[in-house]
Amino acid sequence: MTLDVFSAARLQHAAGNRKTGDAAFRVLPEQGFAEACKEITAWEGYAPTPLVSLDGLAARIGVARIDYKHEGPRFGLGSFKALGGSYAAMRVLQRELTKRLGHAVSLADIRNGTHRDICRQITLVSATDGNHGRSLAWGCQRFGAPCRIYIHAEVSEGRAKAMRDMGAEVIRIDGDYDDSVRLAKDEAETNGWFVVSDTSWPGYTEPPRDVMAGYGVMTREICETLDQAPTHVFLQGGVGGLAASVAAGLRQVYGSQAPRVVISEPELAACLFESARAGRATTVHIEEETIMAGLSCGEPSEMAWDILSEEASDFLTIPDAIVAPAVRLLAKAETGDAVVEAGESAVAGLAALIAARQDADLSKKLGLDARSRILLIGSEGVTDPAIYAEIMKGADHV
Template sequence: MEEEFCSLSNVLKTEKNKGLWSHVDAADVQDFSEAVVEKVLAFQKTHKSYRATPLRSLDALAGELGVSKIYVKDESYRFGLNAFKVMGGIYAIANCLAEKLGLPIEALSFEKLKTKKVREQIGDLTFISATDGNHGRGIAWIARELGLKSVIRMPKGSSQRRLESIQAEGADVAISDVNYDDTVRICEQMARENGYLMIQDTSWPGYEEIPLWIMQGYAAIAKEISDQLPEAPTHIFLQAGVGSYAGGISGYFLHKYPDAPPKIILVEPNQADCYFKSFEQKDGAMQSVGGDMATIMAGLACGEPNRAAYAFLSKYSYGALSCSDDVTALGMRIYGNPLRGDDQVISGESGAVTMGALYLLCAEAGFAADKNKLAIDDTSRILLISTEGDTDKQSYHDIVWKGRYPNLIGKSRDELNV
């Protein structure tokens, strides 16, 4: 047998979580109840640009892969910013300002926050955040709309095009010479030294409230999905990163379906797979990943989990997938070149990894055991969220048009001319 150039285990690895469940304790996810998330979404809807993003049903692909349904939430339409992140930032910032004003969030709207009277009460305020691009652009956009300032720092290796997008929103933005987690620490120090207000979706002791608000902001996406879905999903594939987005989405669905919860499957780049490595541990102890975390999935290049998110994701996630970059490149091409009858989705590097992983699980014989481990069959109704569009258009073209990061499964060295 010819040697495979890229072995299956180097492309995608599956780890089934050891902390499985058949019922969800409402206390674990009470911060994502229907009442809470309705309040969150009610505020987000006060922005004049709010629109629920589309939910696609890829029926032809579902038939091709042998599952009942594949639903995809397309976040490239979110507030004109081409990514989901602003949903967390807008709610967190509103809550911070509500506290300063001594008002409940229900008494505020985005337009009211822009009034001269509120601006005078708030005073001169600067937000700061670490980001690979999408979160920082959202924070900078909100700050500009409110007439406030923002300072954004990006980790080593960040895209110049994403920096320019943030700069266009009026932010003080620069790329650091350290990874994401260390860039967060730099921002935290700058916030303390300069009196900036930090808006970050990861938590540490003493910094838990704002990350929770951001998670609740993300949970509003799940509420939108629930309103759009004709039936409950059996599986939800979620990009992990620090876990705040996955926590917000899964928190809502776990609270909504406590007696028949969907299987939550976390998906990460293999250079930043802190949840996967945590699930590998016999005791499930939280693990961190260091180094440069060099991956094209920049939005997921986070090595330290959000502790609050980890507390219930480690309990209720069904499994985790660790993926090489060519998995998300495959997903980008599948979304961009749909089967006849399915809608096209323009999905970026961090948005498409769940699609690439699902395709491999269902279409490649070498992953049959992994597919069975995750209980995927012809009755499965699978929900994916494309979290970003082509936020770096040149990179998107290089991958989808020019074939950068080809999927190498099953190709011999001779076939690849290696």
């Protein structure tokens, strides 16, 4: 295995301002994680996803251990998003049904179809780069609610079809992800629909909080499998919901022994990196789409930033050039580890880790050495077979 492409990569680094605070408990309370875990683990088809040990790669790049949480098998939907969008949809329906019926409605009632006739009158909408929308469409199909999904111009047709196949009405717009978020919000307000977003904004917090609580199932599985806390966790960016949820969950479990949080983002969509540099949530304009479709977000979730501004120690940007090689490294088992079929957004942390270990100065800044134990979140499997096939042919830009 050659690491030349990773050695040639130029990563940008910004130091976070990790400090003692309560955001990991205040924004995402432990009780919220517990309630989400109780519900989601009761769903038909629930099973923990694999935590894959990449011992060969760890030896190759000079660290003690790498654990890769492979979310490809999650509920047959291909990504960790299955945990968030569907659970948040249930919670939106629960709140609205309780309001309409004048008495408390349980999540079990919704899961079992008790109020399916009324659910048909409650339209849920969201914007997506693909995986969140697929999760929402799946949930709406199960619970009986109409679903409208807004996608931007660069979302692949394969991902759009997957949502249509689950009964969602898919609206493609000109513009980028942030434009689709705004349109979904505006049309929902006009028509009395309900937004189920994984990003928050002033006055809109409950569904994104529920989305992040759902992701906590994944973190719980990790902590129940590991025999000790990792020293580092590399987390992909996007709007920040995944990173904030995992960082908060790890802090709640491990306390002062929680791992160092390193955020990895595309250099083409680095809103968290720029937020770290500015010291506040900062929006960036996306001029060119990254190969990591699920991370092509220019506006951070303010709720997620509340957590990451306290918990993240480092922010990195990575070039697209190292993404496809990281996908192929896993798929071809180039280091003798188990074969893992991963999507483009899944390998942001992996690619950043490999590249960082080729740079002695950057490794020192990140506190990486031969004793480091790294946790990676493989956030998606093959969610678009056509794109994956192109990557496996050797295409670095698709």
